Amino acid sequence: MIEIKNIKKHYGKHKVLMGVDFNVEPGEIVGILGENGSGKSTLLSILAGLQKPDAGFFNMDGKDMLKNTKFRNDMVAYVPQETPLIPELTAWDNLRMWYSSDKLKKELKDGFLAMLGIDQFIKVPVNQMSGGMKKRLTIGCAINSSPKLMLLDEPTAALDLVCKERIYTYFEQFKRRGGSLIIATHEVQEIELCDKCFILKEGLMTPYRYDGDIPHLIGRL
């Protein structure tokens, strides 16, 4: 069980988050919707430990994730919007930073990395990869410690349909194994994938049930 309570954050006079509350159950995908600049990325960066909130709690299985940084680093995987990969190195080299050689081989054979199809381009340098390959590899790097929660900032933006489908399949697998996902997104396909959604507006989160009515969604944002 993941509890996020009263998260507040401001930059100077600008209040970005004014008390964000929501819970995430194991095996649940939560979508965070909102306009650009509404604070989605800020919220994810706080949960990923990139910056500290002004106030609030972030607990997982009863542990304070804002204080237990080692536990958080292992249990939370953060996938930023842009690629964090090292372009001069191959997929193998990038992954080797996060995996032991034996574990990497095993994962590439029949683990999550194989599920992501990374084994097919393991020797390709990142600067020769497509956007979809990079995204899959980033996810592969992020999940090295078998996390329970994945934070994804617009994970399939600008990817082709085949690639999106592959990543969604992986999300389903991750979810089935008891993992939770928090996705900041604008993509309808991703919203449909979510078990519950929230709209982040003016620093506050409000639950939103998406029923395929896009004009209604736009009106709420």
Place this chain on the structure above:
Amino acid sequence: MVSFKDYLLIQYKRIFKLLPGIVAMILVVAVLLSGAGFAIIHSDTYSAEKQRYKLGVVGDTDDEMISLGVYMLGTLDESRYMIELVEYEDEEKAKAALRQADVSAYIVITEEFSDALNAMTNDARLKYYATSGQKGISNVMMDEIALIATNIIVNSETGICTLRDLMKEEGYDKDIRHEKVNDMFMTYISALISRTNITEVTELGLAGGLSTPAYYFAGLMLFFMLLLSFCGISYFLGVKDARHKFMKSKGINSACQVLGEYIPFLTINIICVIIIIALLTIAASSGFLTSEELEAMGFNHLHELAVKLLPVSVMFSALGFMIFELLIGVINKILVAFMLYIGMGYVSGYFYPKTFFPELVQKVGEMIPTGVGFSYFSAVLQNNPQGMYLLGMFFYTATFLLIAIWARKQKIR
């Protein structure tokens, strides 16, 4: 969880992938700077500087005594090895020559001066003209030359004139007067020639006692080390904030990130310095650089030099790292760093002696990182104590890295 060691290793892996390009750039920069250094040391200007300064002489040289003085100064006196006298018909021509740097200064011997000399009143002065500006080594030298010229022309010839006039007053015959005056000339010439034995010409240091080749070598070497950061510019390109954020989310904080990237960057810079030292060694062993030339540059053992340059490399690498961390965009990085390096190097005397600048600028030039590096390297070349400079470089290195860490934190936010 990933450790600092893992991060460091991946950065080493990354920078070594870029190494061929980096080495190619180093060689280009090294060839260009070697060419510049070679040109300076073997240039006509330098050779001329090393041999003689040209002094223009304008005016009434028809006077027997003055023409003799000028002749002796140009042919017999020890100063002839430093001074070449060039006679001009009028002052305008001398002035034009001074403007075109054909002469370093000129002396005007006026008619009043000749008359005063013959009348032994000594109430007229030689007029000495030199280029304006701050006192550089040339100006100092020219002051000395003017002094020599004045001494020889005024004092010695006044003595000869005195003898001639006294003998005339005492009623000596013209033949006897000529004989005695000629004897006096010969005694004077003998005295001038003997100056060769009592003087020892030593090349004055350009800065802090460094010889001209050592000074230029130090300046070029340090400027080259500044430019080394450009060779590794590819290491800083294509790095997105997302990577820093991702690393932070994995437990690698800003300080670890900066150090983990700085150490490989420093390693590459040190490798570059070693390559240059190796090239110098090859040049020395193949006879391209003679042992005399090496000694003139201030060192004999090149491998020692590589070790001694290490602290400078540490500081300059930190400076480059900080600049590239603070700035966004490749054009910005290169332009700002280049302008900064040129400015800092110039003020610290890498291209011209610091004495050209006002005192305040000189002080600033000595205190900024490039100046501290130069003072340290000068001390190394002269085997002087280097403790204070090492401390200064350590302070700057720590400051640059702390600023880089702060900048990284801002990017991760």
